[in-house]
Amino acid sequence: MIERFGHGGDLETAQAAFGVDRSAFIDYSANINPLGPPPHVLARVQQELQDVVHYPDPDHRRFRALLAEALRIDSSMICIGNGAAECMALALLALAPRRVGVIYPCFSEYAELSRKFGAEVFGIFGQEEQGFRAGIDDIADLMRKVDLLFLGQPNNPTGVQYSIEELERLAGIAAESDTMLIVDEAFMDFIAPDQQATLLPRVKQYSHVILIRSMTKFYAIPGLRLGYAVARSSLIQKLRSKQVTWSVNRLALAAGEACMVECEAYEAKTREMTVIERDYMIQRLEREFGCKTWPSLANFILVRLPSPWTAEQLQAKLGRKGILIRSCAMYEGLCEADIRLAVKDRVRNELLFVKLTDVWQEGV
Structure with a gap:
């Protein structure tokens, strides 16, 4: 291998x-979009090359504003990251969980990052006949035993998602058990909007939910590393307080801005x-x-x-x-x-x- x-x-x-x-x-x-990056995104990156002599905006203001408008949320609810992986790392740094839950099979970074930051990982297994989804009661039991739970939506490598009703139930249990629920939506954009099961429209209501998305898969820019987290402003501030200044470079920010228009x-x-x-x-x-x-x-x-x-x-x-x-x-x-x-x-x-x-x- x-x-x-x-x-x-x-x-x-x-x-x-x-x-x-x-x-x-x-x-x-x-799993990268075979269409390649939108041509105008590549043109925008090419244009930005002349400004690599300047530091990127450490506050990511233009991109956050455009993204907030597209998502119909306040920009204070967004943390821009050097890929979705940095957003996961920032959540682990900011929340410092001792016990992290995962649902196997899943993206390997959930467990690897958690262990790197000193957490013990506990897992349950999805059911093969259910597309490797786990039962919601089993997930709920796991949530009550850990400080933070990662959930792929749709999950990698299975491509399945949980229903909005199941997500809402888990969000409620997260608040009751004081467990942070991190929903990894890195591949959500590949699903038609009317079929997406996401807490995004109501994420402000949930005190213990962080959504993480990737720009690199759908817009075919993995070499630039760009992702973001969405949550209540108070949670996002915790993540951003742990972020290294200038972790997101000028070219990635320019590409992100271009992805928000004419796509x-x-x-x-x-x-x-x-x-x-x-x-x-x-x-x-x-x-x-x-x-x-x-x-x-x-x-x-x-x-x-x-x-x-x-x-x-x-x-x-x-x-x-x-x-x-x-x-x-x-x-x-x-x-x-x-x-x-x-x-x-x-x-x-x-x-x-x-x-x-x-x-x-x-x-x-």
């Missing part, structure tokens, strides 16, 4: 492992393509290769390979052919035959299936 650092998208490690130039890979291991057509096209291509990939994986998949609302698919294939074997064979996939063998609650595939455009998806057919014919 090439997930030395616990994540997909590590082209340097893949190049060393498979002998393929990093620029030649089609990367299905990282409606790009956003609609992304969501439409994600649904079409995700369904197309699932049908072919199941019909032609005998794989098992789980329903996903995000831009990735959790896949279980048929015997005798393992994730490590398929990753190595596809890697040497220039296709990177994400092994999920190290995820708590999953098995050695589980992989995750990003959803890409039809041209690249067709190439994926050509290479996958070649590998299947070669055999293990």
Whole structure:
């Protein structure tokens, strides 16, 4: 496996492992919008290059104002971060939980960051037949035992979300038990607005809820690192009090500002393509290769390979052919035959299936 650092998208490690130039890979291991960044966003970043001789705004004022307008909340309820991961780290720093709860399988940074900041991690397991969701009563029991709980919405690597009624119940239990509920909505933008189950419209009502979102996946700018947290102003002030000055650079802020304007057509096209291509990939994986998949609302698919294939074997064979996939063998609650595939455009998806057919014919 090439997930030395616990994540997909590590082209340097893949190049060393498979002998393929990093620029030649089609990367299905990282869940990035295949449309690439909106052209006007790239133009704005290019324009900003001339100002890299100046420090970025430490208060992120222009971007926060535009984002607040888009989200219909006050700018004091937003903390801009160097990716969603920094926002998670700031929450752990600010709240200093001793016990952190997670629901396996989930994004590995929840547990890794928590341990780095001195917390003990407690977990429960989602039910496979429920798309690896955990029962709400089980989550509630866990919340009462920990100081902070991470919840993926939609979850990575499964792509499922909890209902708004379930989220509201958990938010109430969080307040009753004095447990902070951090809802990771990094992939929420890939879901059609009328299907998004989010506490965002009423987040001001909840004293123990922090929402965290990413700009890098949906707008295809992971190299710039940009994310944000949303919560009551008092909570956001705690996060910002722990933030290193200038942790978000000028280019990232400029890109974020550009993403707030003239992106409606790009956003609609992304969501439409994600649904079409995700369904197309699932049908072919199941019909032609005998794989098992789980329903996903995000831009990735959790896949279980048929015997005798393992994730490590398929990753190595596809890697040497220039296709990177994400092994999920190290995820708590999953098995050695589980992989995750990003959803890409039809041209690249067709190439994926050509290479996958070649590998299947070669055999293990």
